[in-house]
Amino acid sequence: xxxxxxxxxxxxxxxxxAFWRRGRQVASFAPSSRAMARAMLRGIDFxxxxxxxxxxxxxxxxxxxxxxxxxxxxxxVAVELDPVLCARLKARFPHLDVVQADAARLDELxxxxxxxxxxxxxxxxxxxxxxxxxxxxxxxxxxxxxxPAGTFRQLTxxxxxxxxxxxxxxxxxxxxxxxxxxxxxxxxxxRGYRGGAGST
Numbered sequence: 001x002x003x004x005x006x007x008x009x010x011x012x013x014x015x016x017x018a019f020w021r022r023g024r025q026v027a028s029f030a031p032s033s034r035a036m037a038r039a040m041l042r043g044i045d046f047x048x049x050x051x052x053x054x055x056x057x058x059x060x061x062x063x064x065x066x067x068x069x070x071x072x073x074x075x076x077v078a079v080e081l082d083p084v085l086c087a088r089l090k091a092r093f094p095h096l097d098v099v100q101a102d103a104a105r106l107d108e109l110x111x112x113x114x115x116x117x118x119x120x121x122x123x124x125x126x127x128x129x130x131x132x133x134x135x136x137x138x139x140x141x142x143x144x145x146x147x148p149a150g151t152f153r154q155l156t157x158x159x160x161x162x163x164x165x166x167x168x169x170x171x172x173x174x175x176x177x178x179x180x181x182x183x184x185x186x187x188x189x190x191r192g193y194r195g196g197a198g199s200t
Contacts, residue, residue, distance in 0.1 A: 031058060032124070032155060035180035037065040039187045040122055040153055042176065044069075049119045051075040053110070053145075055103040055138075056124035060089050062155075066122070067096060075115060079103050104134065106141045118145045123154045128162050139169055143193035152193070157185035166190050 032040075040062050044052075046069045057063050057078040070076055078098045080086040086100040101109055103125060110118070121142045127135050142152050152170070156162060159177055166173045171192030178186045 032061045032185075033178070033181040034061065034065070036155065036178045036185060036187070037061040039176050039178045040155060041065055041069065042187075043189070044120055044151075046071055046074065049074055051115055051118045052077075052120045052122065053106070053118050053142075054078045054122040054124070055106070055142075056080065056126075057089055057098070058085055058124055060092050062122055062124065063089065063093060063096065063098075067093060075113070077109065077113065077115070079106070079109065104138055104141070106138070107144065110145055115145070117147050117150075118142075119147050119150050121146060121150070121152045123152065125154075127154065128158075128165060136169075139193065140195075146193070150191075152190040154188040154190065155185065156188065157181070157183050159184060159186045163188070169193060169195065 049071075051074065052066060052070075054062060054066065054077070057080045060078075063078050066076055076096060078089060078093070078096060079101055080089055080098070081100065081102055083100060086098065089096075089098045097113070099109060103123075110116075123142075125138070127138070130138070139152070146152065154166065160175060163173065163175060166188050170190035171194055172190065174189045176187045176189065178184065
């Protein structure tokens with residue numbers, strides 16, 4: 001049974017309100033579609049994956065897809081800064097490790113859980129709207145914990161627009177377009193971090 005303090009209202013309404021309150025920290029005014037969530041996980045072998053981290057989990061469409069694929073012994077941490085969205089996540093996924101925190105504290109959050117290496121970082125954060133230094137710091141923090149073959153995966157609702165930004169930070173960047181989303185968007189799958197992207 002969900003906690004009595006769980007937020008009321010549909011996911012789209014909670015996302016719209018969060019976008020209105022924190023437009024620079026919330027990537028979209030609507031939850032990601034199931035097609036987008038599945039695109040985020042495309043190519044991940046959950047049989048061999050030992051740790052997945054989600055940043056900016058929102059109301060949990062990607063979280064739900066991860067939860068359906070998790071194997072025993074796999075660590076999953078979902079991070080969400082907005083208190084209302086985080087409360088929705090905790091009510092929906094009481095069996096998962098959901099934490100209300102700033103993604104900039106990624107190193108600290110993982111160290112506190114004894115996690116030294118992550119296979120995949122899934123980001124729903126609007127990184128292009130972050131100040132360059134803050135964005136580069138977050139990407140560097142993710143890179144420090146990624147395994148050598150790990151991926152940094154970034155949702156976007158502005159297809160291809162920010163490809164140069166991620167290409168300046170990673171050696172290998174692939175983009176997967178998702179039409180079935182509101183608005184249409186896609187996922188950047190990045191490997192081989194090589195340093196800060198700097199200003200855009």
